[in-house]
Amino acid sequence: MESTPANELLHEFSEEMRELLNANAVEDAKLVQKGLMLYRQGMVQHVTIGDKTVTAVVQDVTPVKVELDLDFMALSECSCPTEGLCRHQLAVFFSAYSKVGSVSDWVTSFREPIREQKAVAGWGMQTAKDLIKANGVLKPDYSRWVHSFEVSFDTLLASKKYTSPYVVPELFGIYERRIHASAPVEQEWRLLYELVGIVVSFRKLAALSERLGHDEDTVKRAYLHLFHNLMDDAEDLAVKIGVQSLPFAFDEFIEKLKTDALELLTCASGLEYERIYLYRLLWVHFFKKKPWREDELLKIQAGLKGLQDWENPLPLMVAGVHVNLLVADDEKALKLIGQFGAAEIAPYMVYWIDYLSGLKAWRRVGPVIELFLQKVKAYLEVLGGYHSCAAFARNALRAVAPYCAEDDRLDLYERALLSMLPYSFGEYEYLLFERGQYDRWGELQAFVGLDFYDLPKDRLKIIEKERPEVLLAMLHQTAQREIDHKNRASYRLAVRHLKKLRTLYKKLKRVDDWQYFLDTLMERTKRLRAFHEECRRSKLIDI
Incomplete structure (x- = not known):
């Protein structure tokens, strides 16, 4: 038969199929048998052999469409619900292969390993x-x-x-x-x-x-x-x-x-x-x-x-730390950790903190956490990607928490939160709010640059009632950020923040401070006509 690229690919495809299927595996043997039956019953129709694909329709219980990829078998497809290789793909393969070779010989060759098994000694x-x-x-x-x-x-x-x-x-x-x-x-x-x-x-x-x-x-x-x-x-x-x-x-x-x-x-x-x-x-x-x-x-x-000069020693060095911890030679393990760059060793330390905490070896885990907190910030800087950093910070905090709770080391947990900002923001914000440290809570919001109206309304209500002065700096910052955008929509938002600011100043009985701030702001922005118009329109200033 004339050799064509499609014929050659079909022969190669048949060899891949033979390697893929195991005659000793019951499932594979059944798959071949079912595909052979469909082919011999004439259920394969509309066969088209292209340069790199074979397409056909198989009339099974319901008709299915099959496309064999002769270059990459794994990319072959069938419209039936079976995942991976199915009887329909086998049937189409036999139909196409019959044009370039003997299907009976292929099946005999496929089953040959069963007979060979008894004969091969070595x-x-x-x-x-x-x-x-x-x-x-x-x-x-x-x-x-x-x-x-x-x-x-x-x-x-x-x-x-x-x-x-x-x-x-x-x-x-x-x-x-x-x-x-x-x-x-x-x-x-x-x-x-x-x-x-x-x-x-x-x-x-x-x-x-x-x-x-x-x-x-x-x-x-x-x-x-x-x-x-x-x-x-x-x-x-x-x-x-x-x-x-x-x-x-x-x-x-x-x-x-x-x-x-x-x-x-x-x-x-x-x-x-x-x-x-x-x-x-x-x-x-x-x-x-x-x-x-x-x-x-x-x-x-x-x-x-x-190791050769070009080989990376880090995996073996990490293994050395690990096994030293397992034999409880913590002094040597910590000394080895100190030899690493911060960004190199930090990701591996969370595992050891978890391991020692699981043993309830609280005396041993403390120094490991202390060393980890010295290194984690540098690691987060090179890790890159907010989601990756946030996921690592969550895992690290989860690992550190049991020791801090057991030894009543809230100070250490707070240090961990600080060292992993801004990725630990959610946990740190919650901690400060629950402890009623509203001043520091406000400083944290300012640090990460959240706008006043992005903050949870339920928390704003509590703080406005308990410590309204905490919100002043945040509102000043938010209003100024909107003014700096220098467009009409931003000016409207800025005025909204300023009106809330005026309400708080009155509540704190600091009307003089509010008036001084407003006068200064108006003087500083006198060239921003649109902003002044928005202030007058909202009656923030006199017309």
Whole structure:
């Protein structure tokens, strides 16, 4: 048959389809069978093969429209409600493939791994699909687990020609389903298998991200959620396993998992926070024995000595702080924290404040908070983006609050609020108002530049009743800001504020002060005719 670009793409597409589907997985086998049935029953109609797409209509229970993207399989679509690959897409694939090859041969080739499985003796010769399937029946073996994860990952994600980051989540989802489906049957081994799988998958995905040249913004938009999901799952698994009495058979696995966990710190240059976070939670919830942690400190020191000049030492240094805190060597941990730049270490300190507070180690957490407050302002300055800064400030205040409440250190909490302004404005405003510190409340409003009429009306009523003088400066500031805009609408707003100001001065029995201010203002703005007209129209001044 004549070779055309579309024919070549169809052949490549068929190979991708064969790699994507696992003949040993019941769901995949059923999917192929259903698609084959629709194709053989003649349900695929109006097939159009373009340069890079195949479109068709499949007459199922209800007709559906299918478009196969021959360049990027993950971008293929079907109008049915099924997410991802569906039987209709398989049916259209078989219909299109029948024009360039034998569908029967493709199906036979797809089913071949089931027969091959019994014949292949060496693990090194087996495919990723066979490797993972065998995990459920053979004796647990750490090296085989890791090898199967790596081969499966490389087959599905690392051997593709694509560079689009938006294809990664779907391919990674297929990879995850494959390894979950092949986990050991025994519950205790299954949990450990899945935890090992998360560490290996995280490391492989981080390295792939770097190899593909995806920058931080690209990862954040396309698949940062994959790393966060892995971290959440790892924490759940580590807690579940960590509360059990670990069998002796786990010892060899744990030793190797500790090595793989340490590699998280050096496996890539990006995703620094996420890599460190996963490492830390493993050592908090899973690697709990003191000898393990003391041995880990030696490995961290050796790792730092072995770094090349161009390699970033921060992840290993943060790990050193973390493990020193776990072995309760706070003096050394605090000394190490002091070696960091403020902006480098501050984001990692919130975790330790939370950790020590969770232990109710109040004597230990105080110095960490003190050191954090010295560094947080510099971090917020480089973090950038109001929403990011506000979210960080909220988390930090939530972490600091238990210690301040336990030790009755309201002064320390207020220092925290001050150091994180303006991002802590909401919490600080609430604190001052509840404590009846209306003078300082007013100063805070002036500091952040809020207009008088932007303030909550219920609070204004209380302050106007209790301490009306607090509102004077705010009204002066708001009125002047409107006058400075120098347009008719702003002048009207300024007059509105000035009339409220006059009411307050009268209430405070300071009419002379009001008159002096008004005379001075009129003299200073005598060239602003429109403003004076608005003042006369509202009877703020005599006509």
